[in-house]
Amino acid sequence: MDGPGLRFFTPAEVSVHNTEADLWLSFLGRVVDLSPxxxxxxxxxxxxPIMEVAGRDISSWFDPETEDVLRFVDPVSCCLRYFTPRGRFVHVPPAGPRSDWVCDGGTPWWRDKRYQVGRLSSKTRWIRVVNTLTSQETLLQVCSEETLEQILQRYLIHNAHARSYTWKHAGAALDMSRTLADNHVPDDDHTLTQLRLDRDRFTPALLLHFNDDLTNG
Structure with a gap:
């Protein structure tokens, strides 16, 4: 799932997939769809145990170095076992020998790339997208890793003709192939928190200037 087409998700986007028929999880920066x-x-x-944490981050279940489920030494058997305080889940072997357990069960779901749908953003941020033609203002939560083109994709549900606008910040046209940080759109969340200022009052604005051409919509 690496490469320029990689999609990032906010924790809020993962959290809505919280039913048995539509179940997503995140762990170690990955987002997986376990519905199949x-x-x-x-x-x-x-x-x-998986259904109990539907839509949530379960990184605490895993060793970040091995990217496998955490293990511990069983004080009774002195054997290395998976650490599953919520109970054993799919693809985790039983504690002892079992006649109904198939050792070669294939790739466990936490290592199976087929379930991965993207990456979890390491830092989300809020921006205001202001349409200077209509004066419409839209508040968007985006991923700091996203390019402006990916942010535009998020905004299309609010304005289907978003590609017919030039996106600007502080008077400069934005490079749609680069991130907000690369375009020098500041993220002052940390500083504002230290100063105990309301971050909502200092959300950066991206201004959309109409190109007078709807053919790109």
Whole structure:
């Protein structure tokens, strides 16, 4: 899932996928859609720990170095076991020998790239998109890793002709192939928090100037 087409998601976007039929999770910066896994193992009690955390980040379940489920030494058996305080879940082997457990169950879901739909943003931020033609103002939560072109994609639901505008900040036209930071659009969240100022009052504005041509809409 790496490359220029990589999609980033905010925690809020992941959180809405919180049902058995539409279940997303995030962990170690990845966003996965486990809906196919839920369908494949429908009715299996081992799905319950996953269903309990639907739409949430479960990075605490994993070792960031090995990218595998955390392990511990069982004080009774002195064997290395997976650490699953919420209960054993799909693809985690049982604690001891079992006749109904298939050792070669394929790639566990947390390593299976087929479930990955994108990456979780390491830093989200709010921007105001102001249409100078209509004076319409839209507040958007975006990912700091996104290019302006990806942000434009988010904005299309508010203005289907967004490509017919020149996007500017502080009087300068923005490079749509670069991020907000690369375009020198400041992110002052940390400074504003230190100064105990309301971040909502200092949300940077991107101004859309109509190009007088709707053919690109």
């Amino acid at each position: 896994l839920m369908e494949q193992h429908r009715g299996d009690v081992l799905l319950l």
